[in-house]
Amino acid sequence: MSSCWATLQDYGLRSIGIGERILPKTDITICEQVVLIGSGLIWNIYFGIIAVFFGFWFSIILAVGKNHKLALLRIPSESIIFVFRGSPLFIQFFFAYEFFVLLPKVGIEFDLGFITLSAETRWLTRAWLGGLIVLFFNTAAYSAEIFYGAIRSVPSGELEAAEAYGITGWSKFWRIIWPSMLRLAWPSYTNEAIFLFHATSLIFFSGFPAWRQSGDALYYANYFSDKTFNPFLPYPIVAMYFILLTLVIIFIFGVANKYLNRHLDVEQRAKIQISINILR
Amino acid sequence: MFNVCADPSTLTEFFWVICYLTTAKHFAFYVSFLVVLVLLAIAAPLSLLFGFVATIGTRSSNWIIQIFSKCYINMVRGIPDVVFFLFVPLALDQFFEFIRHKIICFDVVEPIWQGTDFVVCKSAKLPLSTAELWVHQLYAFTLALIAFAIVFGAFAGNVLSGAMRAVPKTQTETGAAFGFTQKQIFWRILVPQMWIYAIPGLSNLWMILIKATPLLFLLGVEDIVYWARELGGSKTSMYAYPHPDWRVYYFAGLLVFYLLMTWASSKVLKRLQIKLSKGQATMAGKELQGY
Numbered sequence: 037m038s039s040c041w042a043t044l045q046d047y048g049l050r051s052i053g054i055g056e057r058i059l060p061k062t063d064i065t066i067c068e069q070v071v072l073i074g075s076g077l078i079w080n081i082y083f084g085i086i087a088v089f090f091g092f093w094f095s096i097i098l099a100v101g102k103n104h105k106l107a108l109l110r111i112p113s114e115s116i117i118f119v120f121r122g123s124p125l126f127i128q129f130f131f132a133y134e135f136f137v138l139l140p141k142v143g144i145e146f147d148l149g150f151i152t153l154s155a156e157t158r159w160l161t162r163a164w165l166g167g168l169i170v171l172f173f174n175t176a177a178y179s180a181e182i183f184y185g186a187i188r189s190v191p192s193g194e195l196e197a198a199e200a201y202g203i204t205g206w207s208k209f210w211r212i213i214w215p216s217m218l219r220l221a222w223p224s225y226t227n228e229a230i231f232l233f234h235a236t237s238l239i240f241f242s243g244f245p246a247w248r249q250s251g252d253a254l255y256y257a258n259y260f261s262d263k264t265f266n267p268f269l270p271y272p273i274v275a276m277y278f279i280l281l282t283l284v285i286i287f288i289f290g291v292a293n294k295y296l297n298r299h300l301d302v303e304q305r306a307k308i309q310i311s312i313n314i315l316r
Numbered sequence: 317m318f319n320v321c322a323d324p325s326t327l328t329e330f331f332w333v334i335c336y337l338t339t340a341k342h343f344a345f346y347v348s349f350l351v352v353l354v355l356l357a358i359a360a361p362l363s364l365l366f367g368f369v370a371t372i373g374t375r376s377s378n379w380i381i382q383i384f385s386k387c388y389i390n391m392v393r394g395i396p397d398v399v400f401f402l403f404v405p406l407a408l409d410q411f412f413e414f415i416r417h418k419i420i421c422f423d424v425v426e427p428i429w430q431g432t433d434f435v436v437c438k439s440a441k442l443p444l445s446t447a448e449l450w451v452h453q454l455y456a457f458t459l460a461l462i463a464f465a466i467v468f469g470a471f472a473g474n475v476l477s478g479a480m481r482a483v484p485k486t487q488t489e490t491g492a493a494f495g496f497t498q499k500q501i502f503w504r505i506l507v508p509q510m511w512i513y514a515i516p517g518l519s520n521l522w523m524i525l526i527k528a529t530p531l532l533f534l535l536g537v538e539d540i541v542y543w544a545r546e547l548g549g550s551k552t553s554m555y556a557y558p559h560p561d562w563r564v565y566y567f568a569g570l571l572v573f574y575l576l577m578t579w580a581s582s583k584v585l586k587r588l589q590i591k592l593s594k595g596q597a598t599m600a601g602k603e604l605q606g607y
Contacts, residue, residue, distance in 0.1 A: 122578040123571045124527040130541065131571055134548075134564035234396035241398065241534055258402060265434035267410070271403040279394035 040067040051075040051250050059249055059259065066269065069260050073273050076253035077281070082164075083171055083236040083252075088229050091175035098180035100209075103187050113180070120177030125170070125235055129242035132170045136160035163244035171239070175232045179225060186221035187213060219296040223308045226289040230282055237278075253277055324556045336557045345543035349573070351457070352529045352540060359464040360525060364518075366469020371476040375502075389473030400467045401531050405459035409442065416440040453538065460535040468525055475517030480506055482513035512592050519585040526577050530570070544570055 046056040048071060060068045101113030120128065139160065160166045190213050198204075198212040237254040240246045246255055257270035264270075290308055297305040321327070321335035336342070373385025392400075413436045417424070421437035438444075443451045483506055491501040533541035548563030 118579075119571075119575065123574040124530050126527075126530040126533075127541070127567060127570050127574060130544075131564065131567035134561070134567055138561070138564055230393075234398075237396045237398050254396070254398060254402070257399075261402070261406065265410075267403050267406040271399055271407075274399055275391075275395045278396055278399070282394040 040065075040071075043067050043071050047072045048075055049078075051078050051252070051256070053248060053250055057248075061263065064260060064264055069256075069270055070273055072256045073253050073260075073270060074277060076251055076256040077277050079163075079239075079250075079252035080233060080236045080278075080281070083168055083239065084229075084233040086168060087171040087175050087236075088232060091172050091179060091232075094172070094176040095179035095183055098176060099183035099187060102180065102184045116173070117177045117180050117184075120174050121181060125174055126238055126242055128170050128174060129167065129239060129244065132166060133161065133243035136166050161244075162247060163239050167239040167242075167244045171232070171236065174235070175228065178228050178232075182221050182224045182228060183217060185224075186217040189220055190216045215296070219306070222289070222293050222296055223306050226286065226293070226308045229289060230285050233281060233285060234278065237274075332557070336559075339557070341543075341547060344538075345540070345547055348538060348540045348543050351537065352532070355457075355461060355464065355529055355532065356525065358461055359468060360522065362461070362465040363468035363472050363525070366465050367472025367474075367476050370469060370473035371480065374473075374477055375480075385473070389470050389477065392467060392470040392474070397467050397528065398531065398534070401460075401463050401534055404463035404466055405456075405535050408459055408462060410434060412442050413440055416442065456536050460532055460537050463535065464525075464528070468521065468528075471521050471524065472518070475514055475521060476510065478517065479510040479514035483509045515585075515589055515592055519582075519589070522581060522585065523578055526581065527574065530574075540570055540573075 043065070044067075047060075047068065049055050050059075050072060052075075059072070098113045098117060101109045102117060104110050104113075160169070194212055194216060195208070198208050203211065237252055240251045240255040241258075249259075251259075253274050257274040260270040261267040286308060293306070293308050321331075321338070324332060324335055327335060367389070370385045370389050373381050374389065376382045376385070413434075417436040417440040420440050424437055443455045487505050487509060488501050491505045496504065530539070530541050532539040544566035545563060548561065548566035550561040551558050
């Protein structure tokens with residue numbers, strides 16, 4: 037047990053470059069597998085949370101754009117949604133990586149007055165940024181389709197009532213469409229978030245190299261499976277971690293769902309269910 | 317391929333492109349598109365079958381079968397599909413070799429797992445080390461196919477069991493009132509009627525299946541991703557057709573291929589949906605009749 041504690045200290049944060057450099061090679065214990073794969077999960081959570089957070093706001097813009105009368109706004113939104121929903125995420129990763137590699141290697145400095153930020157294009161070829169950008173666009177496109185559908189199903193009576201009270205333009209969107217849209221879209225959006233977190237496990241298998249063997253949960257599972265010739269331990273460990281992660285997502289989104297539905301009778305509230313029928 | 321192409325270094329730009337795109341390796345690339353289509357053509361019906369059997373399993377009176385099928389169709393909700401694509405072919409391969417080892421080399425007493433090695437006797441290897449290349453490729457493809465069928469069978473099981481629940485209760489109750497047995501109700505009322513409810517889910521599943529095909533690359537099959545990386549990588553003057561790193565263009569080509577596939581599929585599926593909705597007592601069916 038005490039040795040497992042030592043393993044946790046050595047490898048608990050290995051995936052983000054803290055702790056022992058060298059990965060276990062011989063006499064690999066179950067503890068090492070559980071700890072290192074769990075450490076890799078940090079990356080999955082990082083990719084998932086950042087992509088969902090920023091993707092959410094971009095997807096709202098895309099959804100509103102797709103619903104707009106002006107072709108100048110509609111067509112770009114529709115195109116982004118079509119390209120990212122119509123092609124495999126795996127190919128998107130490959131394409132993006134090769135594209136980022138070809139970019140000229142330049143450094144750009146942002147002078148913000150009190151602090152100077154430097155951005156370099158070589159970071160784009162690293163998974164933490166390049167992979168994240170692809171995931172961001174991907175989830176934004178899928179979510180935009182969900183939110184677009186929800187905007188279309190906001191009851192027309194609510195809109196007419198708003199106009200009768202003189203609520204138009206931005207305040208009509210924020211105060212009338214927005215709450216209904218979120219409430220209607222939420223169960224599907226929960227699905228999208230779950231499958232996005234699952235999709236994060238593709239990044240390190242798709243061109244983006246794992247720098248200094250710092251990879252995600254599946255990367256380490258694959259490592260152990262290659263090293264021990266025994267797939268029956270590492271893959272079920274990854275599976276357990278992802279099931280736990282899925283349950284946590286369902287819980288958090290469930291709390292939000294309750295909040296969005298708080299004004300409705302209990303029977304009228306939409307329930308969150310993982311459904312394969314919707315998207316992804 | 318063409319006589320003009322005998323010496324690529326003397327060609328004009330136009331002929332260079334023609335000759336470049338018709339090399340033997342490029343034909344292997346074009347054939348790999350067929351591999352994707354073959355995979356789709358076999359995996360789709362196979363996973364539908366897996367899903368259907370699993371759905372029947374969830375309604376079984378035997379609780380072991382019931383729990384097993386419920387676990388099977390629900391596992392894809394919590395576990396990423398990539399995990400299965402990496403695990404299933406490897407596990408199956410070891411399983412087959414383990415069985416063959418026990419049967420063929422029953423006299424070997426050494427354990428199969430020796431530390432970090434998986435050792436089976438030579439004649440139990442699958443495929444045999446003496447086998448030709450295409451046997452190895454076919455074996456890898458078959459394992460990949462089984463992995464696809466298992467994963468998408470679970471997805472299909474979700475869709476089909478949802479569709480079965482969507483068939484109006486009155487239909488099955490009417491059957492029971494007419495003295496149908498449970499079996500007759502299932503096969504004559506539930507199964508014929510569930511498809512219209514399953515079509516949206518199955519259409520979506522077909523799209524997911526198309527978008528999952530590049531994962532063949534992870535399974536060691538020489539598919540379009542493999543060839544795009546192989547052909548696109550920069551070629552020095554050692555090669556007949558030297559060029560810089562063109563992988564980004566090859567992947568752009570693959571993106572277009574997949575966009576076309578999903579775009580065409582969505583058109584066909586929409587038509588199918590309209591066709592199947594005709595005469596149905598659903599909202600879509602009524603709209604078609606002009607209600």
